[in-house]
Amino acid sequence: MNWQVMIESLPALAEGALLTLELVAVSGVFGLMLAVPMAMARVSPRGWVKALPMAHIYFFRGTPLLVQIYLVYYGSGQFEAIRSSFLWPYLSEAYWCAIIAFTLNTSAYTAEILRGALQAVPRGEVEAAEAVGMTPALIWRRIRLPRAFRIALPAYSNEVILMLKGSALASTITLMDLTGVARTIIARTYTPMELFLAAGLLYVLLTFLILGGFRLLEKRLNRHLQPR
Amino acid sequence: MIRSMLALLLGSLIAVPVFAQDTLRIATEGAYPPFNFIDASGEVKGFDVDIAEALCAEMGADCELVTQSWDGIIPGLIAGRYDAIIASMSITPERQEAVSFSEPYYSNKLQFIAPNASDFGPGDASEAVIGAQRATIAAQWLQDNVPEADIRVYDTQENAYLDLESGRLDAVLADVYVSYEWLESDEGAAYEFKGDPVYDDDKIAIAVRKGDEALAERFSEAIEAIRADGTYQAINAEYFPFDIY
Numbered sequence: 001m002n003w004q005v006m007i008e009s010l011p012a013l014a015e016g017a018l019l020t021l022e023l024v025a026v027s028g029v030f031g032l033m034l035a036v037p038m039a040m041a042r043v044s045p046r047g048w049v050k051a052l053p054m055a056h057i058y059f060f061r062g063t064p065l066l067v068q069i070y071l072v073y074y075g076s077g078q079f080e081a082i083r084s085s086f087l088w089p090y091l092s093e094a095y096w097c098a099i100i101a102f103t104l105n106t107s108a109y110t111a112e113i114l115r116g117a118l119q120a121v122p123r124g125e126v127e128a129a130e131a132v133g134m135t136p137a138l139i140w141r142r143i144r145l146p147r148a149f150r151i152a153l154p155a156y157s158n159e160v161i162l163m164l165k166g167s168a169l170a171s172t173i174t175l176m177d178l179t180g181v182a183r184t185i186i187a188r189t190y191t192p193m194e195l196f197l198a199a200g201l202l203y204v205l206l207t208f209l210i211l212g213g214f215r216l217l218e219k220r221l222n223r224h225l226q227p228r
Numbered sequence: 229m230i231r232s233m234l235a236l237l238l239g240s241l242i243a244v245p246v247f248a249q250d251t252l253r254i255a256t257e258g259a260y261p262p263f264n265f266i267d268a269s270g271e272v273k274g275f276d277v278d279i280a281e282a283l284c285a286e287m288g289a290d291c292e293l294v295t296q297s298w299d300g301i302i303p304g305l306i307a308g309r310y311d312a313i314i315a316s317m318s319i320t321p322e323r324q325e326a327v328s329f330s331e332p333y334y335s336n337k338l339q340f341i342a343p344n345a346s347d348f349g350p351g352d353a354s355e356a357v358i359g360a361q362r363a364t365i366a367a368q369w370l371q372d373n374v375p376e377a378d379i380r381v382y383d384t385q386e387n388a389y390l391d392l393e394s395g396r397l398d399a400v401l402a403d404v405y406v407s408y409e410w411l412e413s414d415e416g417a418a419y420e421f422k423g424d425p426v427y428d429d430d431k432i433a434i435a436v437r438k439g440d441e442a443l444a445e446r447f448s449e450a451i452e453a454i455r456a457d458g459t460y461q462a463i464n465a466e467y468f469p470f471d472i473y
Contacts, residue, residue, distance in 0.1 A: 074387070077394025092396050094380070174359075174380040174391075183299055184381060187363030190326040192303045 006194045016181030017202045023167045027102035034107035039114035060108035065166050073097040073173045098170045109159050117152035157214035251290040253310035258295035259384040262409045262467050263316040278463045280314040286450040299363040313435040318365045329433040330447035334472045337425035341407050342399040350423040356398040359388040366401040
């Protein structure tokens with residue numbers, strides 16, 4: 001065990017951990033923004049409304065994240081039409097390719113989680129809202145969505161943690177995330193045990209941070225259930 | 229009864245390394261044409277593979293070829309997953325601390341490639357986006373000599389060429405013979421070498437575990453033998469119209 005190499009690598013690994021956290025946070029926010037309307041369309045009784053989100057969810061849940069990253073990164077570079085379009089300044093950056101792939105991937109899973117939560121909102125509460133004369137839009141805003149978020153939260157925290165670990169694949173498209181930094185240092189020192197162990201510990205630390213954040217959020221959202 | 233079974237089990241565990249000496253397990257990458265690559269039928273081919281087979285025939289050893297991703301190839305050797313690496317590996321001081329090398333079996337240079345239309349030269353490297361394969365001397369040369377450049381490291385050499393084609397990279401730094409092969413292909417037609425080689429004292433050799441110097445010595449003798457009897461030259465001619473020794 002070479003402790004020296006582990007300690008010396010810590011600053012570089014910490015920098016990689018920051019990029020990892022940033023990738024998860026940015027794609028998490030974008031993913032959630034996509035997932036909410038998709039889940040709302042997904043629970044629609046009308047076939048043509050739910051067709052598009054269903055296709056999206058099937059594709060991104062049915063293919064490996066690595067394949068999706070390669071499709072966005074190497075796939076987009078193959079077409080002259082894309083390379084000369086306004087999209088290329090973004091698609092030429094590995095960072096945005098990773099964000100796009102992660103966003104699309106997590107939005108599919110999150111939409112499914114929200115779909116389940118929306119269907120779990122007690123019928124009676126929606127009926128009560130209708131009975132007092134709320135418009136459908138108001139029922140979505142005041143009853144269905146807030147209730148669904150609360151129900152979905154534990155499952156959603158799981159998805160964010162899976163995303164954190166999935167983000168290690170960003171290292172395959174030249175990004176220097178936590179795994180990328182570890183692999184690049186190993187290329188010089190040939191100490192995979194030490195570096196992957198250090199990187200693993202940092203991943204555990206990030207997981208605890210995320211879990212802690214969700215615990216606080218859950219407490220706040222369910223404060224009406226707390227004993228006074 | 230149980231004790232004798234355990235003894236037998238333990239005995240067979242200890243005996244494994246002794247049996248393994250009869251067949252040599254040799255690792256190569258399989259993503260580095262024309263030196264080692266996997267062809268359409270799924271077989272590992274290339275200069276390194278032909279040399280490995282010639283050396284094994286010369287040494288009278290039974291060889292088994294395995295493929296291993298590049299950035300794990302030295303850790304895998306140290307962990308005992310195979311006995312030697314024949315994968316166009318350069319001798320570097322860092323690697324010599326981790327493994328032992330045979331005598332070189334070819335020499336290599338590092339040279340930049342960029343689009344024909346580009347006026348990129350080695351002097352512009354510090355302001356350019358440059359690609360190289362992770363854990364290669366090209367990546368290391370860039371980190372040591374032009375740290376201010378935007379250096380992108382790829383898992384395989386092929387992915388670096390793909391990104392040169394997409395325009396994400398201004399230039400790629402790689403081994404000349406590997407680039408030579410790619411420049412000869414259809415994809416590489418619009419690209420060329422830029423400037424002189426930036427590094428030309430790169431010796432490629434066979435790596436073995438520390439303490440296995442006797443095996444390295446057997447490889448060195450075999451290399452000399454196939455150089456002397458013309459086997460090496462015949463293999464060389466199949467890949468390059470010039471001598472790469």
